[in-house]
Amino acid sequence: MHELGVVFKVIDNLKEVAAENGIEKIDKVKIGLGEVSTVIPEYLQDCFKWAKRKSPLVEDCDLEIETIPAVSYCEDCGKEYPTVEFAKICPSCHSEHTYLLRGNEFVIKEIEVP
Amino acid sequence: MRIIELNESITDSNDKDAEALRSLLKAQGTFLINIMSSPGSGKTTLLERLITDLKEKHKIGVMEADIASDVDALRIEKLGAAAIQAHTDGMCHMDAGMTQRALMAMDSKDLDLVFLENVGNLICPAEFDTGANANVMILSVPEGDDKPLKYPLMFEKSDALVITKTDTMSYFDFDLEKCKERVLRLNPHISIFPVSALTGEGMDALEEWIEKHM
Ligand SMILES: Nc1nc2c(ncn2[C@@H]2O[C@H](COP(=O)(O)OP(=O)(O)OP(=O)(O)O)[C@@H](O)[C@H]2O)c(=O)[nH]1
Ligand SMILES: [Mg+2]
Ligand SMILES: [Zn+2]
Numbered sequence: 001m002h003e004l005g006v007v008f009k010v011i012d013n014l015k016e017v018a019a020e021n022g023i024e025k026i027d028k029v030k031i032g033l034g035e036v037s038t039v040i041p042e043y044l045q046d047c048f049k050w051a052k053r054k055s056p057l058v059e060d061c062d063l064e065i066e067t068i069p070a071v072s073y074c075e076d077c078g079k080e081y082p083t084v085e086f087a088k089i090c091p092s093c094h095s096e097h098t099y100l101l102r103g104n105e106f107v108i109k110e111i112e113v114p
Numbered sequence: 115m116r117i118i119e120l121n122e123s124i125t126d127s128n129d130k131d132a133e134a135l136r137s138l139l140k141a142q143g144t145f146l147i148n149i150m151s152s153p154g155s156g157k158t159t160l161l162e163r164l165i166t167d168l169k170e171k172h173k174i175g176v177m178e179a180d181i182a183s184d185v186d187a188l189r190i191e192k193l194g195a196a197a198i199q200a201h202t203d204g205m206c207h208m209d210a211g212m213t214q215r216a217l218m219a220m221d222s223k224d225l226d227l228v229f230l231e232n233v234g235n236l237i238c239p240a241e242f243d244t245g246a247n248a249n250v251m252i253l254s255v256p257e258g259d260d261k262p263l264k265y266p267l268m269f270e271k272s273d274a275l276v277i278t279k280t281d282t283m284s285y286f287d288f289d290l291e292k293c294k295e296r297v298l299r300l301n302p303h304i305s306i307f308p309v310s311a312l313t314g315e316g317m318d319a320l321e322e323w324i325e326k327h328m
Contacts (some may be wrong), residue, residue, distance in 0.1 A: 002238040005205045009124050016127075017120060027115070028197055088263070096299070106124040113116050 003043040006106065011058060013108060018057050028062045028112040033105040035070040035084055070103025099113045128242055128288040131210035134247030138214075145328040146217070146228045148208075149235040150268055153234030156278040158186045160312040161229055164197045167321055168227065172328075177216045179208045179233050184230060192282035196220055209237035227328060236261070240268035248327055254279040255286050259293035266300050273327075274305045276320060279293040281310040 010077035012084040013027060033039060047062060052058040070083035081090060083103055090098050118188050129264065138298035139146050145312065158178075160211040163173055175196035190197040209218075213230060222228055230246060231318055232239040251272040253261055256279060262269050277290065277296055288308055309316035 002241070003207045005209070005238075007206065008125060009128070009209075013122060013124070013127060017118070021118065038241065088237075090265075098155045108120045108122045108124065110117050110121075113118065 003039055003047040004051070006039055007044065007047040010048075010108060011051060011055055014111065015057060016053070017111070023113050024057065026058050026061045026111050026113055028064060029058075030064045030109045030111070031107060032066050032107040033066050033110050034068045034105040035104045036100070037106050038104075039106060041065045041067075066109065068103055068105055071101045072098045073101045074098045077114060115295075125242070128133070128209050128211070131214065132243035132245035135210050135214050135217075136247065139217075139245070139247060142223050143145050144217075144222050144225055144228055145248070146213075146230060146244075146246040147248045147250055147324070148213075148230045148239075148244045149250050149252060150231055150232045150236075150239045151234060151252035151254075152236050152257060154207070155234070155252045155257065157191055157231050157234070157252055158313055160276065160278060160309070161190060161231065162193060162251060163311045163317060164229070164321065165190065165193045165315065167317060169194060169322075172224045172227045175220055175222060175228040177213070177214075177220065177228065177230045179212075179231060196225060202233060206233055206261070207233050208232050208240050211243045213244040213246070227324070236268050237264040240265075242272050248273045248324075250274045252275060252276045253293075254276055255282050255288045258286075259289050259296070262293065262296040264302055269297050269300045272301070272304055274307060274320075274323060277306065278311055279310045280308045280315060281313050 033041060048063045052061055071080050072083040073080050074095055076095035077090060077093040079092045085098060088096055088098055148165060151157055162177055168174060176190045177198050177200050179200045179202055184199040187197040187199040198216055199219040230244060249272045251268050252273060297304060307316055307320040310319055
């Protein structure tokens with residue numbers, strides 16, 4: 001939904017890191033993307049390709065996306081289950097009292113510099 | 115070649131900006147309410163009513179965040195409140211930095227109550243803290259009582275839910291009790307206000323809630 005906004009944020013963060021570490025070029029950035037983060041990897045790649053041309057720091061930078069699986073927890077039976085397959089309803093006990101443990105994150109994990 | 119580990123969450127820097135903005139608002143005595151909903155749910159109509167009812171007592175401003183156009187800002191100015199159109203340049207949400215820039219541009223120092231009409235969309239605005247003092251979500255009756263099931267995050271992030279267009283209740287199969295139950299399961303601390311911005315029904319309770327939190 002907001003891939004372009006997210007890409008601008010990533011590039012801003014990279015600029016800050018570069019300034020702090022005296023980096024002039026970044027070859028690759030690795031991002032951890034939760035399965036239910038509402039950011040679609042293909043769109044993210046497209047937006048990044050478009051936005052990176054505007055900044056010498058990242059103009060040759062590749063974007064690598066690592067998926068973080070979404071896992072929910074059931075308060076009633078204490079089991080964990082994959083969120084994407086079963087959504088709000090626990091597959092073991094059919095309870096609705098469940099919440100997301102992980103899988104909505106968007107993290108800049110690491111960068112590669114020459 | 116060298117690898118630098120960052121492990122920085124993309125929302126971290128926005129969270130910092132949002133906290134800074136909240137301190138600034140507190141220092142200048144401005145209460146900022148972020149209003150989120152889907153397009154056409156009745157945000158501007160509700161704001162028109164709130165301004166009419168509260169403008170004698172408070173200095174009110176409105177920031178209209180839209181991708182383009184300034185029709186909503188013009189509707190607000192007509193009522194005598196300060197209004198600014200914050201174009202989001204195609205972005206689907208307001209973040210704390212954009213909110214701060216819009217606030218500065220409207221000279222918010224003299225205002226004690228400012229509303230941010232966020233971009234109409236139930237997903238993205240919920241993910242970015244704008245730095246507001248309170249988050250208010252609007253759900254209109256024609257949208258249906260199943261929205262808490264489909265867009266849980268916004269209900270989780272809101273301090274109050276305004277269920278608008280209650281005057282149309284008899285035309286839709288909206289189940290108010292079922293909706294409240296679904297919302298409270300996601301967020302037990304949320305205050306829920308059924309209102310009609312058309313007839314004014316239920317506005318008192320909402321206005322009382324706003325003034326209590328200011
Ligand atoms: N019956 C009824 N209609 C309403 C009510 N509130 C708003 N409307 C109508 O709903 C339509 C949309 O209202 P707006 O206030 O422009 O909605 P909005 O959320 O600001 O719309 P965007 O800014 O375009 O996302 C208008 O035709 C309003 O007259 C209400 O309480 N009852
Ligand atoms: Mg509007
Ligand atoms: Zn269970």
